[in-house]
Amino acid sequence: MADPKGFLTTPRQEWPRRPIGERVRDWDEVYVPGALLPIIGPQADRCMDCGVPFCHEACPLGNLIPDWNDLVARDDWRAAAERLHATNNFPEFTGRLCPAPCEAGCVLAINQPAVTIKNVECAIADRAWEEGFAGPAPPDRLSGRTVAVIGSGPTGLAAAQQLTRAGHTVAVYERDDRIGGLMRYGIPAFKMEKRHLERRIEQMRAEGTKFRTSTTVGRDVDAAELRARYDAVVISTGATAWRELAVPGRELIGVHQAMEYLPLANRVCEGDLETSPLSAAGLDVVIVGGGDTGADCLGTAVREGAASVTQLDIYDRPGDARDEDTEPWPTYPKLYRLSPAHEEAGVLRTAPEAAEDSDARLFAASALRLTGGTDGRVRALHLVGVDAERRPRPDTERVLPAGLVLLALGFSGPDLKDGLVTGLGLELEPRGTIARDAGFATNVPGVFAAGDAARGQSLIVWAIAEGRAVAAAVDRHLTDGTTRLPAPIGPYDRPMTA
DSSP states (O other): OOOTTHHHHOOOOOOOBOOHHHHTTSOSOSBOTTOSHHHHHHHHTTOOOOSSOHHHHHSTTOOOHHHHHHHHHTTOHHHHHHHHHTTOSOHHHHHHHOOOHHHHTOGGGGTSOOOOHHHHHHHHHHHHHHHTOSOOOOOSSOOSOEEEEEOOSHHHHHHHHHHHHTTOEEEEEOSSSSSOTHHHHTSOTTTSOHHHHHHHHHHHHHHTOEEEOSOOBTTTBOHHHHHHHSSEEEEOOOOOEEOOOOSTTTTSBTEEEHHHHHHHHHHHHHTSOSSOTTOOTTOEEEEEOOSHHHHHHHHHHHHHTOSEEEEEESSOOOBSSOOTTTSOTTSOOOBOOOOHHHHHHHHHTOSOTTSBTTTTEEESEEEEEEEEOTTSBEEEEEEEEBOTTSOBOTTOOEEEEOSEEEEOOOEEEOOSTTSHHHHHTOOBOTTSSBOOOTTSBOSSTTEEEOTHHHHOSOOHHHHHHHHHHHHHHHHHHHTTSOOOSOOOOOTTOOOOOO
């Protein structure tokens, strides 16, 4: 550790956000450009270089966090970048999008604010690009074996890059017109500008990875024929089968899934559309679902000029501090967190007075029904307060005005309508995800499954870890049963719980 007393003398300082009144008028990232590097050295110095660093265990990638914290504190950015990329293909993605379970597992977090691990990671990644430390790494020679990766989200891209660097010829198939999956059309630009994604895609192209866009395997390309064409296939399509809201009025005009709404806003940012057909401008918006996707809808609706925005969360409001009895360190605690979108909604007062804490959220609230006008458009959402068992509480029904209702209720597994699962004859788990064995292999020889399609909806760090792990399994399958590729997790590994 560069400064043995850093954690005692230096307070936690996070990457400052731009003023709310400024950032809601554009789609740029919410953080102050250039404000991270001046503070990151002392923040890295807060790392205690623990003998048993639980941040390793909390992160499924196994990031060497104390190592690159020390290197940043010593201003050795090249070595820090090498150490970071040794375990993470896309640290600029995780540094912006991951909720940082590593910080919950930081030993310092037992009785002090944790090290700003996520910010240090992002600073290293950005510095690596600026200084030219993130150049292409093509293989020395080709193996002569071919792999098709279906899906270009973080799992698919990580698997493709690992397999390409191992010498295999890899083609990535993506159903959308651009590469990136959820990072392209699901994540708003104010959380991660797409230039970060474009850089990695160009890096992968330079290494030899091929990309096939606007191609839905199972519909545009026969799944069985694709399997016969390649030596191995990796399915990393994500969990795209969204959950529905089974209440009266669901059929009304103006009720949409979050992943119908968010891609259109992203296409406006890409320049494909002048305005979104589902724009929230001037409308009372109600978002059903209290997770990150709901918060993405919230920040998007604020930027589109919604008249009001309310987000319903069926769970009780979390506490401000860790409950040591139910969620002891180093597990990731469910806490009341104020995302940039909630901060914006609170300051701008975009929610009705009924919303708690003025951050647009209504906790312990469940939608009962939707009602509309004679034109068939939604006009109101009727809700009720619920207890911890999701049972309605007496005398808590209320009505919210609603011209646009967005459903952000999560995803159950891969979409079966595109014909991929049925075309290959893949077996499914009872919950709807693709079944696989301890080596990521499906019931079809040579076909492997990874990411949300097999694990279920999860975090970006788990997605990348799955991509790296399935790449090792495929490499082993294509060679003599050995591999030099790292496998940070197994298919049955799960986050730490009490």
